[in-house]
Amino acid sequence: MSRLARRIAGGERETAAGQDLSSPGADIVWLRDDFRLDDQPAIDAAQSHPALYVYVHDDSARNGRPLGGAARWRLAQSLQSFAKRLAARGARLDIVSGEADRTILALARAAKAHRVVWTRRYEAVSIALDGSVKTSLREHGVVALSFNGRLMREPWEVAKPDGAPSGSFSAFWRRHRALPALPAPSPAQDRLMQAPWPEDAPQRVTIEALRLTPVKPDWSGELALGETPGEEGALATLASFVDSGLASYAEGRDLTAREATSRLSAHLRFGEISPRRIAVAVEAAAAAQPALLGDAEKYLAELGWRDFAAALLYRHPNLATRPLRAQFERFPWRDDDTGFRAWARGLTGYPIVDAGMRQLWRTGYMHNRVRMIAASFLIKHLLIDWRRGEQWFWDTLADADPASNPLNWQWVAGSGADAAPFFRIFNPMLQAEKFDPDGAYTRRWVPELARLEALDIHAPWRASSDALNRAGIVLGKTYPTPIVDHAQARARALAVFDEMRGETKD
DNA sequence: TGAAATGTTGGGGCG
DNA sequence: ACGCCCCAACATTTC
Numbered sequence: 001m002s003r004l005a006r007r008i009a010g011g012e013r014e015t016a017a018g019q020d021l022s023s024p025g026a027d028i029v030w031l032r033d034d035f036r037l038d039d040q041p042a043i044d045a046a047q048s049h050p051a052l053y054v055y056v057h058d059d060s061a062r063n064g065r066p067l068g069g070a071a072r073w074r075l076a077q078s079l080q081s082f083a084k085r086l087a088a089r090g091a092r093l094d095i096v097s098g099e100a101d102r103t104i105l106a107l108a109r110a111a112k113a114h115r116v117v118w119t120r121r122y123e124a125v126s127i128a129l130d131g132s133v134k135t136s137l138r139e140h141g142v143v144a145l146s147f148n149g150r151l152m153r154e155p156w157e158v159a160k161p162d163g164a165p166s167g168s169f170s171a172f173w174r175r176h177r178a179l180p181a182l183p184a185p186s187p188a189q190d191r192l193m194q195a196p197w198p199e200d201a202p203q204r205v206t207i208e209a210l211r212l213t214p215v216k217p218d219w220s221g222e223l224a225l226g227e228t229p230g231e232e233g234a235l236a237t238l239a240s241f242v243d244s245g246l247a248s249y250a251e252g253r254d255l256t257a258r259e260a261t262s263r264l265s266a267h268l269r270f271g272e273i274s275p276r277r278i279a280v281a282v283e284a285a286a287a288a289q290p291a292l293l294g295d296a297e298k299y300l301a302e303l304g305w306r307d308f309a310a311a312l313l314y315r316h317p318n319l320a321t322r323p324l325r326a327q328f329e330r331f332p333w334r335d336d337d338t339g340f341r342a343w344a345r346g347l348t349g350y351p352i353v354d355a356g357m358r359q360l361w362r363t364g365y366m367h368n369r370v371r372m373i374a375a376s377f378l379i380k381h382l383l384i385d386w387r388r389g390e391q392w393f394w395d396t397l398a399d400a401d402p403a404s405n406p407l408n409w410q411w412v413a414g415s416g417a418d419a420a421p422f423f424r425i426f427n428p429m430l431q432a433e434k435f436d437p438d439g440a441y442t443r444r445w446v447p448e449l450a451r452l453e454a455l456d457i458h459a460p461w462r463a464s465s466d467a468l469n470r471a472g473i474v475l476g477k478t479y480p481t482p483i484v485d486h487a488q489a490r491a492r493a494l495a496v497f498d499e500m501r502g503e504t505k506d
Numbered sequence: 507t508g509a510a511a512t513g514t515t516g517g518g519g520c521g
Numbered sequence: 522a523c524g525c526c527c528c529a530a531c532a533t534t535t536c
Contacts, residue, residue, distance in 0.1 A: 254507080372507070411507090423536045424508050431508090490509085494536060 025112030026195030027051040030104055034119040034149045034271035035082035036231040037089070039185035041147035042117045043192070049114050050195035053086055053093050054107065055079060057210050058100035064126040065320070065402050068395035070364035071269070073220050074229060076212035078270040081230025083207070091192035096202045097210060101133045103202050108142050110201035115143035119150055119271065122310045123402055124317030152182055152275045152303060155311035165315045168418040172311065173304045185277045224398055225363040227263050234267035238278055242285045249295040254369045256352075257440035261368060262299065265399035268306070275303050309403035312417055320390060320406035323415035331415075331500050333385035342483050343378050344392055346446070349482035351458055352432035353377045355445035362445075364398030369435050375412040376426040381489040383496060386413040422497045425490050432458035448472075448479050 027046035031053060037043060043053075059066050067075060083093040096103050108116055116137055121127060130146065137144040148154050158176050159165055166172035197204065214220055227233060241262045252260030267273045279300060286296035313319045323329060342348050346357035356370030366374070371393075378389045390409040394400045410416025414424070436442055439457035443450040449457055451471035456463035460473060461481055468475065475481050 369507085376508095420507075421536085425510095425536090427509060490536095497536085 025049070025114050026198075028104070028108060028111060028113050028116040029053045030116055030118040031055045031082075031093075032118065032121065033269070035078045036234070036272050036274065037085060037188035038231065038235065039149070039274035039277045040119075040188070041149055041186070042119050042145075043189060044186055045117045045145055045147065046115070047189060047193060050193040051091075052107070052111060052195050052197065053091055053192075054104075055093060055095050056100045056103045057095060057097045057205075058103070060099065062125055062129055063100045064121065064123050065394070068397070068400055069214065070223060070396050070398040071394075071400050072212040073214065073223055074266055074364065074398035075270060076207055076210070077224065077229030078272060079207050079212075081232070081272075085231055086192065089189065089192045091194045094197060094204050095207060095210070097205050098202060101129055101136075104133055105136055105140075107198075107201050108137060109140070110198035111195065112198075113137075113142050115145060117145045117147070120146045120148055120154070121150070122155065122314045124314075127314075149274060150271060151307050151310050152176070152279055153179065153307055155314040158307070158311060165311050169305060169308050170418070172308050173301060176304055176307065182276050182279060185274060185280055222362045223364045224266065225365070226259070227266060227365075229266070229270075229272070231267075231272045234264065234273035237263055237267065238273060238281055242281050246282065246285055246292055246295050246299065250298045253298070254435050256355075256367045256370055256436045257438070257444070265401075266365070269399045269401050275306065279303055305407075306401075306404055308417075309401070309407040312407055313403035319403065319410070320394075321387060323413070324410060324417055325415045325419075327500060328413065328415035331385075332383075332496060334383040336382060336384055339382040339483060340378075340384055340388060342480070343374070343382060343384070343389075347480050347483075348377065349461070349480040350377065350428040350486075351442045351446050351449055351460065352428050352436060355436075355442045358445045360393075360396050364396060366397070367441070369431075370441075371408070372412060373426050373428060373431045375409060377428060379413050380422075380425045380493040381428075381484050381486070383493060386410065386415070423494060425493060427486060427490075429458050429486070446479070 027049045029042055029046045029051055031042075032055070034040065034042065035055075043051075079093065079095070086093050096107070104116060107113070116133075118130065121130065134144040134146070153176055155165065156163070157179065158172060160175070166175060227237065241264070245260060245262065248258075248260055249262075252258050262278075264273060264278065268275060268278075282296045282299055286292045312324075316322070316324060323331075343353070343357060344361075346354035346361065348354055348357075352370065353374050356366050356374040359370070360366040360374075375386070375389055375393075378384050379386050386409045390406055393405055393409070397405070407416060411419045414420055414422030432439075432442065436458070437454070439449075439452070439454045442457055449460060449471070452460060452463060452473065453467065456467050456471075460468065460479060461475060463471075463473075473479055
């Protein structure tokens with residue numbers, strides 16, 4: 001266990017000496033990306049006194065990576081829905097805009113707080129900020145407690161005896177699964193005790209005042225299509241996934257037109273559901289119905305990747321900016337704004353890539369299989385730095401996670417932990433034929449190709465002029481011709497990769 | 507959580 | 522009947 005880990009874990013057992021429990025103060029629940037009541041240890045810990053439930057909006061990088069546009073919109077949804085949920089239990093969500101640490105300390109002072117509780121985070125900057133808040137609170141005799149509410153298991157629980165994280169997912173997952181069963185999730189509190197907002201506390205603002213939602217233009221129309229933000233939506237989605245989705249998960253999760261994934265990613269991102277709640281539900285379903293075992297294993301491993309990403313970010317704070325494999329520091333990425341723009345807008349001329357990028361732009365979501373195909377295309381076909389793609393996803397994905405997003409980009413680039421080798425280059429046509437066999441996904445997001453037959457839809461440049469005419473397509477006009485040739489781009493990528501390896505040998 | 511190139515095998519057409 | 526070629530189908534290796 002690392003020193004930091006010990007400090008955090010130890011904190012839960014400590015009580016501040018000289019605490020006057022009869023004083024009229026409040027408990028403070030400092031909420032950050034844990035907008036739920038179910039399996040919410042921070043809220044559970046604050047029920048011996050009336051409490052304040054506070055979200056501090058702090059856009060500065062000191063508080064963690066500033067949210068991208070789609071995630072900001074999604075955060076507003078989450079806050080709104082959580083405020084209602086609190087209200088239904090007799091409590092209130094208070095929102096303050098300002099520097100997170102100062103705000104919490106000022107509020108603790110004004111409220112004569114007994115204790116301040118929160119859910120832990122795993123980014124270095126956030127850990128530093130939370131640590132300094134914890135120290136200051138304790139200096140003032142306030143109990144500061146933090147909890148795990150975001151991961152099945154925290155990084156140090158899965159670390160090897162020497163504290164180092166497992167370098168490959170499979171090793172990590174083996175260690176993870178060998179640990180004693182996950183603690184049972186705790187149900188939501190029926191009633192919450194609410195403390196009054198203190199006189200001299202920082203000023204509160206409305207959710208609208210945070211300006212999280214785009215106004216002009218309001219591009220949020222289709223965001224979060226197919227999910228209902230908030231804890232209720234999350235629990236309902238989990239229930240229906242376990243009831244009817246899980247059975248076809250292993251077989252259908254890669255089929256892009258099918259809703260065979262859990263669609264819980266954004267709920268998890270904003271803590272509207274706990275991964276332990278999900279894991280326990282999935283395990284219980286498999287225990288009751290052994291036929292689901294394979295699907296459950298597959299799904300739990302995906303949750304495992306989420307823990308793995310957090311563990312890597314914990315160990316490598318620069319996960320989003322530095323390749324884990326040092327040789328990739330010297331990769332000669334191409335400067336190609338035209339190519340990047342075509343990719344971002346879904347105008348590469350490769351239908352499956354364009355479909356994914358347009359689904360992303362319009363809905364803040366992209367099917368996981370297509371994320372891999374689109375990322376591979378940017379990195380390998382266009383040889384554009386994975387960090388540019390990572391940043392684009394960060395800005396446009398409503399579920400963008402500070403650990404998973406960079407991990408997955410590094411995975412595709414071949415520069416990460418347990419990454420796919422660089423030479424594993426996706427062929428967009430083959431991927432599309434496998435995972436969008438009838439073209440339904442592509443038709444939905446690239447409507448100008450909708451009238452092409454399945455035979456032609458994944459490679460319209462190969463279609464006969466007759467077929468193109470019938471479908472009302474003029475290549476280069478109504479839909480782009482491919483911006484790179486697949487075979488040439490593949491050869492180029494392999495050559496550049498060789499070049500990099502040659503240079504790093506000496 | 508690939509794809510392409512290369513190697514191997516075996517069936518069938520054919521002289 | 523036999524060897525030869527072609528090539529699909531599958532396996533292995535290389536990128």
